[in-house]
Each structure stands twice: as structure tokens, then as C-alpha cells.
Amino acid sequence: MTQARGYAAHDAQSALVPFQFERREPGPHDVRIDILYCGICHSDLHQARNHWSNSLYPMVPGHEIVGRVAAVGAHVKKFKVGDLAGVGCMVDSCRHCAACDADLEQYCAEGATWTYNSTERDSAQLTFGGYSDHIVVEERFVVSVPENLDLKAVAPLLCAGITTYSPLRHVNVQSGQKVGVIGLGGLGHMGVKFAKAMGAHVVMITTSPEKGKDAKRLGADEILVSRDPVAMAQHAGSFDFLLDTIPVGHDVNPYLGLLKLDGKMGLVGALTPLEPIVGGNLIFGRKSLFGSGIGGMVETQEMLDFCGKHNIVSDVEVIDMRNVNQAYERMEKNDVRYRFVIDMATL
Amino acid sequence: MTQARGYAAHDAQSALVPFQFERREPGPHDVRIDILYCGICHSDLHQARNHWSNSLYPMVPGHEIVGRVAAVGAHVKKFKVGDLAGVGCMVDSCRHCAACDADLEQYCAEGATWTYNSTERDSAQLTFGGYSDHIVVEERFVVSVPENLDLKAVAPLLCAGITTYSPLRHVNVQSGQKVGVIGLGGLGHMGVKFAKAMGAHVVMITTSPEKGKDAKRLGADEILVSRDPVAMAQHAGSFDFLLDTIPVGHDVNPYLGLLKLDGKMGLVGALTPLEPIVGGNLIFGRKSLFGSGIGGMVETQEMLDFCGKHNIVSDVEVIDMRNVNQAYERMEKNDVRYRFVIDMATL
Numbered sequence: 001m002t003q004a005r006g007y008a009a010h011d012a013q014s015a016l017v018p019f020q021f022e023r024r025e026p027g028p029h030d031v032r033i034d035i036l037y038c039g040i041c042h043s044d045l046h047q048a049r050n051h052w053s054n055s056l057y058p059m060v061p062g063h064e065i066v067g068r069v070a071a072v073g074a075h076v077k078k079f080k081v082g083d084l085a086g087v088g089c090m091v092d093s094c095r096h097c098a099a100c101d102a103d104l105e106q107y108c109a110e111g112a113t114w115t116y117n118s119t120e121r122d123s124a125q126l127t128f129g130g131y132s133d134h135i136v137v138e139e140r141f142v143v144s145v146p147e148n149l150d151l152k153a154v155a156p157l158l159c160a161g162i163t164t165y166s167p168l169r170h171v172n173v174q175s176g177q178k179v180g181v182i183g184l185g186g187l188g189h190m191g192v193k194f195a196k197a198m199g200a201h202v203v204m205i206t207t208s209p210e211k212g213k214d215a216k217r218l219g220a221d222e223i224l225v226s227r228d229p230v231a232m233a234q235h236a237g238s239f240d241f242l243l244d245t246i247p248v249g250h251d252v253n254p255y256l257g258l259l260k261l262d263g264k265m266g267l268v269g270a271l272t273p274l275e276p277i278v279g280g281n282l283i284f285g286r287k288s289l290f291g292s293g294i295g296g297m298v299e300t301q302e303m304l305d306f307c308g309k310h311n312i313v314s315d316v317e318v319i320d321m322r323n324v325n326q327a328y329e330r331m332e333k334n335d336v337r338y339r340f341v342i343d344m345a346t347l
Numbered sequence: 348m349t350q351a352r353g354y355a356a357h358d359a360q361s362a363l364v365p366f367q368f369e370r371r372e373p374g375p376h377d378v379r380i381d382i383l384y385c386g387i388c389h390s391d392l393h394q395a396r397n398h399w400s401n402s403l404y405p406m407v408p409g410h411e412i413v414g415r416v417a418a419v420g421a422h423v424k425k426f427k428v429g430d431l432a433g434v435g436c437m438v439d440s441c442r443h444c445a446a447c448d449a450d451l452e453q454y455c456a457e458g459a460t461w462t463y464n465s466t467e468r469d470s471a472q473l474t475f476g477g478y479s480d481h482i483v484v485e486e487r488f489v490v491s492v493p494e495n496l497d498l499k500a501v502a503p504l505l506c507a508g509i510t511t512y513s514p515l516r517h518v519n520v521q522s523g524q525k526v527g528v529i530g531l532g533g534l535g536h537m538g539v540k541f542a543k544a545m546g547a548h549v550v551m552i553t554t555s556p557e558k559g560k561d562a563k564r565l566g567a568d569e570i571l572v573s574r575d576p577v578a579m580a581q582h583a584g585s586f587d588f589l590l591d592t593i594p595v596g597h598d599v600n601p602y603l604g605l606l607k608l609d610g611k612m613g614l615v616g617a618l619t620p621l622e623p624i625v626g627g628n629l630i631f632g633r634k635s636l637f638g639s640g641i642g643g644m645v646e647t648q649e650m651l652d653f654c655g656k657h658n659i660v661s662d663v664e665v666i667d668m669r670n671v672n673q674a675y676e677r678m679e680k681n682d683v684r685y686r687f688v689i690d691m692a693t694l
Contacts, residue, residue: 099608107608107632109584249626261446261454267630273623279596280618282638285454286517289636291629
């Protein structure tokens with residue numbers, strides 16, 4: 001075992017504090033990464049504070065991890081010491097179910113092993129995330145990071161990036177299609193960038209007109225203020241696909257009205273109950289609502305390669321490790337454009 | 348104009364009574380059908396009683412129509428006098444929108460002209476449905492009925508049949524797939540027959556264990572009682588597709604739990620609000636919920652041909668025209684297995 005340093009939550013109420021713990025030595029298939037940056041996902045806050053009633057403490061959050069490979073096991077093929085590498089939401093899965101066989105480890109029938117707030121498959125040992133100096137992960141769950149990107153702004157791609165990239169690919173977004181991105185936050189701002197890079201006509205759909213200017217800077221072709229009934233009526237029945245990044249329960253019915261025949265809406269943010277859906281809003285126009293969670297490891301690599309090719313990164317605000325609790329407070333007020341990233345050199 | 352006889356509702360409260368009205372003479376592209384049988388759809392009752400607040404009176408209900416061609420216009424190509432023919436829920440559409448061009452006239456951007464409780468496209472003339480001695484319809488909206496089927500039991504195929512056939516085809520149900528049909532009524536009993544004929548392993552999902560025996564007679568391989576939590580848990584994550592025929596708002600969350608990775612659930616019965624859907628139930632497993640309404644005319648013909656090939660008809664109880672009001676009362680108590688059909692010779 002190796003001594004590791006990080007920040008941890010010890011219960012739902014208290015602030016995160018410095019924490020010392022142990023990581024395993026790299027096994028034959030493991031990669032040890034010295035962490036350079038770790039993004040702060042909204043789910044870090046939810047889990048640190050036990051909002052989902054499933055928190056395991058002590059908890060070292062963080063699943064948007066980038067760094068340099070510091071050591072590799074004897075059988076590791078994809079990485080060598082010094083490579084840039086990333087780790088996202090998962091560090092293991094059963095590897096033999098239909099989902100794992102289909103490279104969709106996030107839907108592992110036995111449950112994926114999450115990067116934190118989870119236990120190792122072979123023990124009751126808690127997993128500890130990226131708010132730490134290093135991490136040891138089996139190579140299947142480590143991705144290569146293109147060298148041409150701004151590294152600090154790459155970190156959020158490991159969760160916010162793949163969460164929005166995967167459903168856009170799942171519905172096969174094509175050049176010339178009209179795609180709406182609902183909600184402009186950590187997820188939504190990535191959705192705009194990806195949909196634009198895939199060639200779509202991108203409409204940022206938001207409750208806040210003041211977000212419009214920023215959305216255009218990110219690549220949106222149009223802004224649609226969802227509180228404006230006239231504008232909503234003008235766009236009725238015109239969208240091929242809607243990416244819904246709203247992180248809490250909400251009313252999807254007005255958005256379903258924006259879809260054209262056979263239009264699809266992908267839900268990626270809201271895990272909790274939605275307002276009642278009117279059946280006729282799906283039936284008239286054969287519309288569909290589906291859910292999508294992060295992405296498998298092969299697709300996560302594909303997403304990073306896409307980002308390298310199209311020079312896509314997140315918009316980030318870099319903070320020192322000791323300011324993580326203030327960052328959480330600001331996130332609760334939506335006061336971040338669009339993702340906090342911890343500079344791990346400040347640990 | 349030609350004099351026609353039928354039964355009509357004159358307001359939301361009163362019983363249906365005999366009614367005389369006029370039909371147009373067949374135009375160059377029209378087919379006149381002498382009606383032999385007309386099925387009673389649950390939506391007939393909803394509309395006769397103005398449950399959807401959109402009823403136009405006087406109303407001659409009925410959109411599950413079969414009969415013999417009695418006259419054809421000069422340019423009619425598909426039909427000749429004496430042919431068996433059927434009419435379903437639509438008698439016209441704009442014919443130039445994307446939906447119509449894709450043979451999905453039911454989703455016509457300008458709104459289809461419904462067989463009753465609608466107005467003709469070129470006038471404010473009400474359309475009158477199949478509880479009548481004859482009907483005149485443009486040939487695009489008339490289908491050929493295979494001669495080998497029991498005609499009285501064909502009538503419900505024009506609505507209940509296509510409503511269930513279309514979503515099963517839309518998701519491309521294959522031999523060996525596991526398909527669940529939720530709700531055993533006019534729609535559900537057709538769903539079981541079609542899914543079985545398509546080669547699926549069919550599970551009838553019902554709240555009523557006593558319906559089990561009948562479901563097996565209809566072709567179900569298994570019965571799953573949705574109120575039995577142990578049985579529901581045994582089937583969790585195992586279905587490729589669920590056809591949800593429940594005609595009122597309900598909780599789809601327990602059913603979403605039955606779907607496997609990438610499983611789909613097709614909603615065909617409930618036009619009204621569903622209970623709140625938990626976002627995570629879609630996100631974990633990339634599941635989708637879509638709606639589907641009847642089917643286009645090309646697919647309706649395909650469905651009837653499929654029925655002719657596989658000898659599929661509805662299970663019906665034939666009634667005299669004068670007993671239509673009693674039939675409505677029994678439908679309200681779900682006392683029909685599984686569709687009333689009016690013998691129009693009794694008009």
C-alpha cells in the first residue's frame with residue numbers, strides 16, 4: 001500500500017477536510033496516475049452531503065480526473081510512464097455481463113464500481129476519488145488524454161463531457177439537424193459544444209435570457225427562452241433531438257411539444273421524479289423520452305479523441321484544493337461558468 | 348347526396364339514437380362501402396360522452412369499419428365493386444406534409460381528418476363514422492380486407508389492431524425477443540396475438556391473475572401479475588419491449604424496471620397524465636418510453652395482410668345496433684372480451 005493524501009467528507013453536514021488514506025500498489029493490469037486536475041461535478045456535492053441517501057464515509061469525491069501516468073503494471077498495454085491519462089466515474093465492473101460485453105460498463109448488470117462512494121469488487125474497501133494526489137486504476141478504466149488540449153479544462157470531459165456526448169451519438173446527431181440543449185450548466189455547455197461540432201443547428205433552451213450571449217459564444221446558433229410562450233410556439237414541432245440537462249425534477253411536457261415527428265429527448269441530469277408526462281404528448285408524433293448515463297470506456301476514449309480533433313474543452317474556473325467548500329457553496333447558487341476544477345498542485 | 352342511416356349521440360348525456368343524414372356521392376377517387384360490421388372502440392364512448400372536451404354533435408361514432416365496396420369513382424385503382432374493404436380512424440389528411448409523405452398520415456402536420464368527430468378538409472361538414480349503413484372515403488384511406496378471415500372479427504383490426512401492430516413493428520420485434528403486453532383489453536389482446544405471431548416470447552402483464560388463463564389461450568407464453576412484487580422482481584431487467592395498453596394515467600415506473608439495457612416501452616393507450624416518472628429509471632439502462640398512435644394507411648394494409656397470412660382476428664362479441672348503449676355500459680365495467688362489434692344488418 002502507498003500513502004495518499006486528499007480531501008474527504010466525513011458526514012453529510014461537515015466541510016471537506018484534509019485526509020490521509022492508503023491506495024494499493026499497481027497490480028499487473030493497473031495504472032498509477034499522479035493527479036494534476038480534478039473537476040467538481042454537481043454529484044460530488046450531492047454525495048458529500050448524502051442527498052441521495054447512499055453515502056459512504058469517509059468520502060474522497062472526484063471523478064473528473066486527469067494526470068500523468070507514474071507507474072504501470074507488467075501487463076499494461078495502453079499506457080507508459082509519462083503519458084497523459086484520465087479517469088471518469090467508474091474504476092471497475094463485472095466485465096462479463098451483456099452490458100460490459102457491449103462496452104457499456106456504466107450499465108453493468110452487477111453494478112459498476114464507482115470511482116468514489118463505492119466499494120471495491122473484491123472487498124469492502126471504499127473507493128476514493130480524485131480529490132487526491134494519485135489514484136490506481138485498472139487500465140480498462142483509464143483513458144488517454146490528447147496532448148493538444150488545455151489539461152485543466154479537460155478534467156470535466158470525464159463526466160460532464162461523456163454524459164452529453166454519449167446521448168448525442170446514441171441518436172446519431174447529423175449535420176443539418178436541429179438540436180436543442182436544455183439547461184446551461186456544466187452539462188449543458190458541453191452539450192452545446194458537442195452538438196455544434198457534430199454539425200447540428202444548435203438551440204440553447206434556457207429559462208434565463210441573460211445566458212443567451214454566453215450560449216452563443218459557446219457555439220449556439222439560437223437562444224430559446226422557455227418561459228416565452230410565443231417563442232416556444234414558434235419552435236413547436238421543429239427539433240430532431242433535445243438534450244435535457246436539467247439536474248432536478250421538472251416538467252418535460254413543454255419540451256416534448258418542441259419535437260418533430262419521431263423526435264427524441266434524452267434525459268441526462270434528473271434522477272428524481274419528473275412532473276407528470278401527458279401520454280398524448282408522446283403518442284401524437286411518436287415521440288420518445290430516453291435516459292442516458294455517462295458512457296462506456298470505449299466511447300469515453302472516442303469522446304476524448306473527438307475533443308482532441310475539434311479542440312473542445314470545458315469552460316472552467318480553477319481553484320485551490322483548500323477552497324473546495326466555498327466552491328460547493330457557489331455551485332449551490334449556480335455561480336460557476338461552467339465547472340470548477342481543482343489544481344491538485346495546491347493540495 | 349345520398350341518404351344514410353345510422354346511430355348518433357346528440358349530446359354528452361343522452362343515449363345514442365337512430366339518425367338520418369347525408370353522405371356525398373363517390374367522387375372520382377372515392378370508394379363507397381356498404382358497412383357489414385363496425386367495432387366499438389373505447390374512444391367511441393369517450394367521444395360520445397365528451398370526455399375529451401372536443402366532441403362535435405350530432406356524432407355518428409365508429410372507426411373500425413368493414414364492408415363490401417358498392418361503388419367506385421372513375422379513377423379508383425385499388426378497388427372494384429364487391430371487394431371487401433375496411434376504413435379505420437382516418438378518412439383524409441393534408442397529403443403534402445413530411446408525415447403524409449412518409450405514409451404516416453396519422454401524424455399529419457395539419458391534422459388528419461378523423462372518421463368521425465372531425466370536419467371535412469374542404470368544409471365545415473362533420474364527418475360521420477361507421478355506426479351507419481354506408482360510408483364514402485377516398486381510396487388512399489381505404490384498405491383491402493383479406494377474404495380468408497372471419498369478417499365480423501376483422502373490424503377491430505382497423506383501430507385496436509393497427510394501434511398495437513405499429514409499435515411492435517416500430518421497435519422491430521424479432522423472434523426470440525421477450526415482449527410484455529401490459530393490460531388485457533381490446534388493445535392488449537391484439538398485442539399478445541401480434542407479438543406471438545412475430546415470434547416473440549410473450550408475457551401478459553396484468554393486475555388480474557384471473558385473466559391469466561385467457562391470456563394463454565390468446566398466445567401468451569407467461570403471465571406476470573404486476574401486483575406481485577416477487578414475480579416483478581424475478582422479471583426485472585429482462586424485457587426487450589413492453590407494449591403499454593393501459594387506457595388511463597398510471598405509474599410506469601414499475602414497468603420500466605422490467606426493461607433490459609436499451610429496452611423500450613411503447614405507450615398506446617394513455618392520453619392523459621402519467622404518474623411522475625423517476626428520471627433515474629430511464630437513465631440507468633438507457634431505457635426509453637415512446638408513444639405511438641394507430642398507424643399510417645400503408646402500414647394498416649400491411650397489418651391486414653399479416654393478419655390474413657397468420658389468420659389473426661380479434662375476439663369479439665357481436666351485438667345488434669339497438670344494443671349499443673348497453674354495450675357502452677358494459678364497456679365501462681370492462682365487461683367485454685375483448686371487443687364489441689355491431690352487426691350492421693341489424694340497423
